[in-house]
Amino acid sequence: MLEIVIIFFWISILLYILLGGADFGAGILEIFSSQQNKIRIRTLTYHTIGPVWEANHMWLIIAIVILFVAFPDIYATFSTYLHIPVLLMLIGIIARGTAFIFRHYDAYQDGTSQKLYNFIFMASSLFTAFILGIIGGALISHNIPATATHFLDIYVLSWVTPFTLATGVLSTIICVFLAATYLIGESNKAEDKDYFRKKSFRFSIVIFAWGGIALLIGKITDVPLLNMMLKSKWSLSCFILSGISLMYYWRIIRSGEKWRPRIAAGAVIMWIMATAGVVIHPEIITFKDQAGLSFYNSAAGTLTIRYLAWALLIGGIFIIPGVIHLIVSFQAKE
Amino acid sequence: MDDLIAARSLMGLSLGFHIIFACIGMVMPFMMAVAHYKWNTTGKEKYYILTKSWSKGVAIFFVTGAVSGTLLSFELGLLWPTFMKHAGPIFGMPFSLEGTAFFVEAIALGFYMYGWGKFSKWFHWFTGVLVGISGVASGVLVVAANAWMNSPAGFNYQDGVYSNIDPLKAMMNDAWFTQALHMTIAAFSATGFAVAGIHAYHYYKGNYRAFHKSAFRIALAIGAIAAFLQPISGDISAKDIAKRQPAKLAAMEAHYHTEPKAPLIIGGIVDEKSESVKYAIRLPGFLSFLAHGNFDETVTGLDQFPKDERPPVAITHYSFQVMVACGMLMMLVGFIFIISRWKYAHILERKWFLMLVILCTPLGFIAVEAGWMVTELGRQPWIIYGIMKTKDALTPMPGIQYSFYMFAGIYLLLAVMVSWLMNRQIRYINEHRSLPKII
Numbered sequence: 001m002l003e004i005v006i007i008f009f010w011i012s013i014l015l016y017i018l019l020g021g022a023d024f025g026a027g028i029l030e031i032f033s034s035q036q037n038k039i040r041i042r043t044l045t046y047h048t049i050g051p052v053w054e055a056n057h058m059w060l061i062i063a064i065v066i067l068f069v070a071f072p073d074i075y076a077t078f079s080t081y082l083h084i085p086v087l088l089m090l091i092g093i094i095a096r097g098t099a100f101i102f103r104h105y106d107a108y109q110d111g112t113s114q115k116l117y118n119f120i121f122m123a124s125s126l127f128t129a130f131i132l133g134i135i136g137g138a139l140i141s142h143n144i145p146a147t148a149t150h151f152l153d154i155y156v157l158s159w160v161t162p163f164t165l166a167t168g169v170l171s172t173i174i175c176v177f178l179a180a181t182y183l184i185g186e187s188n189k190a191e192d193k194d195y196f197r198k199k200s201f202r203f204s205i206v207i208f209a210w211g212g213i214a215l216l217i218g219k220i221t222d223v224p225l226l227n228m229m230l231k232s233k234w235s236l237s238c239f240i241l242s243g244i245s246l247m248y249y250w251r252i253i254r255s256g257e258k259w260r261p262r263i264a265a266g267a268v269i270m271w272i273m274a275t276a277g278v279v280i281h282p283e284i285i286t287f288k289d290q291a292g293l294s295f296y297n298s299a300a301g302t303l304t305i306r307y308l309a310w311a312l313l314i315g316g317i318f319i320i321p322g323v324i325h326l327i328v329s330f331q332a333k334e
Numbered sequence: 335m336d337d338l339i340a341a342r343s344l345m346g347l348s349l350g351f352h353i354i355f356a357c358i359g360m361v362m363p364f365m366m367a368v369a370h371y372k373w374n375t376t377g378k379e380k381y382y383i384l385t386k387s388w389s390k391g392v393a394i395f396f397v398t399g400a401v402s403g404t405l406l407s408f409e410l411g412l413l414w415p416t417f418m419k420h421a422g423p424i425f426g427m428p429f430s431l432e433g434t435a436f437f438v439e440a441i442a443l444g445f446y447m448y449g450w451g452k453f454s455k456w457f458h459w460f461t462g463v464l465v466g467i468s469g470v471a472s473g474v475l476v477v478a479a480n481a482w483m484n485s486p487a488g489f490n491y492q493d494g495v496y497s498n499i500d501p502l503k504a505m506m507n508d509a510w511f512t513q514a515l516h517m518t519i520a521a522f523s524a525t526g527f528a529v530a531g532i533h534a535y536h537y538y539k540g541n542y543r544a545f546h547k548s549a550f551r552i553a554l555a556i557g558a559i560a561a562f563l564q565p566i567s568g569d570i571s572a573k574d575i576a577k578r579q580p581a582k583l584a585a586m587e588a589h590y591h592t593e594p595k596a597p598l599i600i601g602g603i604v605d606e607k608s609e610s611v612k613y614a615i616r617l618p619g620f621l622s623f624l625a626h627g628n629f630d631e632t633v634t635g636l637d638q639f640p641k642d643e644r645p646p647v648a649i650t651h652y653s654f655q656v657m658v659a660c661g662m663l664m665m666l667v668g669f670i671f672i673i674s675r676w677k678y679a680h681i682l683e684r685k686w687f688l689m690l691v692i693l694c695t696p697l698g699f700i701a702v703e704a705g706w707m708v709t710e711l712g713r714q715p716w717i718i719y720g721i722m723k724t725k726d727a728l729t730p731m732p733g734i735q736y737s738f739y740m741f742a743g744i745y746l747l748l749a750v751m752v753s754w755l756m757n758r759q760i761r762y763i764n765e766h767r768s769l770p771k772i773i
Contacts, residue, residue: 058437064407069426076419079411083731090405097401105390107762107770300423301499315434322441
């Protein structure tokens with residue numbers, strides 16, 4: 001039963017990164033676009049992401065609920081050491097969610113208030129994606145000091161390092177890449193398709209380059225990730241698969257199709273995440289000075305796990321067809 | 335501000351904010367569904383406009399509620415890691431089910447908001463009803479977790495070790511039914527009266543009267559029925575608390591001394607030092623009756639509890655008085671409404687009646703907040719009643735006061751923004767008698 005819970009956890013995280021990431025990315029993409037293109041993106045995101053975006057957000061909550069029910073130690077440790085970035089992320093989530101809904105439901109679509117909503121939406125999309133990357137980086141970088149006593153060491157330097165800043169930037173880029181790829185398939189006009197296709201392609205190159213830089217920064221600052229990755233055949237395979245997916249993506253992106261580039265882009269990101277996950281396996285939170293916490297050494301009692309697994313399975317029966325139906329119902333008409 | 339007070343204030347503030355949005359998110363979909371039903375059956379334009387504008391309200395409140403709920407799911411760990419470490423596996427069951435309910439709500443809302451003209455009209459209507467049903471289910475499930483804190487069940491506790499954990503038993507704790515019933519009815523009456531009050535105001539001012547009249551009547555009907563049911567559920571709750579949490583009941587009633595024929599203390603000023611209440615109205619024997627259904631029975635007073643296990647008395651007592659007073663007033667207005675609806679329709683047009691409804695706008699939510707304070711403060715100093723004290727659950731992270739100030743600012747801003755946005759919606763409809771266009 002523990003495996004079912006773990007699988008649900010990873011599915012939720014993956015879906016949050018892919019769907020939620022595309023959602024964040026749409027906001028960030030607006031920042032890097034000309035005024036005319038901003039409107040293009042806004043109209044498109046309203047029609048495609050609008051109906052599903054509340055559902056996207058739920059994946060994060062599912063993951064958190066799984067953590068605090070089934071792996072309370074991980075949840076408590078995570079929210080103690082990473083108190084500050086989690087707080088920052090929450091502020092970002094609040095600002096983003098409300099700005100998105102306000103800008104569409106304000107009865108008077110006049111200048112000033114729309115400008116304000118847009119600004120908040122774009123800024124908080126960027127900020128939240130960046131912080132999420134920092135949190136991810138902090139969890140995997142063997143840098144959290146379990147035995148430290150000084151405030152700065154425990155609550156700040158545990159997550160502010162050159163490597164986590166690099167993963168923050170990386171996650172931001174990933175979001176934009178996912179959004180651009182997703183929006184290709186939602187555009188009806190050839191001109192729009194072309195625009196998003198170019199964006200998507202450019203950002204795939206940036207991911208490739210920045211991913212390398214991030215690993216290099218990790219190497220220089222003694223984050224043991226690169227060495228560990230090279231040693232483990234599983235994580236190395238995941239890494240190679242991400243490379244293969246990227247090459248496949250480059251081959252088919254020119255086609256301007258809807259589904260194949262999306263799947264390829266999703267696969268690239270999935271394998272990058274898998275690489276990171278497998279490297280620190282079985283740990284989920286890594287510490288600087290002692291063994292980290294894993295799903296196995298911090299799982300709750302068997303009865304809790306069993307009930308949770310059933311709740312998730314039954315929930316899945318309701319949720320998954322619902323989400324699929326929702327996404328399909330609001331696909332752009334060909 | 336010390337960290338414990340700061341953390342408690344922040345948690346209270348977050349819950350106090352979330353509860354408003356959660357209540358509206360639970361009830362407004364039903365109002366919207368009633369209006370939609372009328373549009374489907376009568377085809378009158380005003381019902382269409384009403385359905386759509388209420389549905390926008392639902393969307394705005396849903397999202398604000400969803401983000402403040404997300405915040406809460408993290409905040410539990412940020413502020414009370416020790417509590418969550420032990421309680422998570424025990425009381426987590428309702429949260430994992432709530433995830434599904436909330437997901438269904440989000441999916442149904444997606445269908446509803448973006449589905450105009452895309453589905454058959456009754457399927458579309460049904461997705462709206464589903465938003466409400468799953469919203470209520472979420473609320474009821476979340477209350478189960480809070481009820482567990484008041485009435486811990488489903489585990490054995492000895493020397494700091496929690497064993498024999500059974501999440502299902504924990505969910506089915508003794509307080510769940512009474513708390514969930516009271517909260518759900520409260521949500522209906524609070525939202526009903528709040529929405530009715532706003533539309534009554536515009537009706538009174540003479541803005542687009544046909545529209546506001548229908549809106550105000552649908553909302554008030556829902557609020558009035560709920561206001562009538564609430565005292566029954568209140569009575570069940572009081573008897574339940576008398577049994578399970580006598581200290582809470584004693585604090586609610588400022589009942590210091592254990593005695594038979596205990597008086598019901600109404601109002602008054604509580605002096606916590608001399609353990610007495612001045613200037614209050616006392617009804618002899620009535621507290622015994624409310625707590626145990628018998629005028630002679632002994633009611634446990636605060637003197638049965640050591641000083642460090644007593645909840646704060648004055649604030650719990652005042653909150654309780656405020657809650658009951660608001661409830662009574664709403665019941666009275668509800669009574670007038672139901673009678674008038676039935677026989678004396680002209681009363682509904684009277685200025686004094688509209689004025690009364692307008693004055694009742696915030697009452698339901700004041701009662702909700704006050705009731706929430708009663709149940710949370712009345713449980714203190716415990717976070718898990720009788721098992722873990724709130725101060726022992728606190729995070730080691732210092733400087734929580736800054737988080738408190740920051741979130742107080744954010745919530746204030748959000749409250750202002752949402753009110754402003756709602757006001758603009760209504761203003762647009764008043765001016766144009768049609769719906770605002772969306773990009």
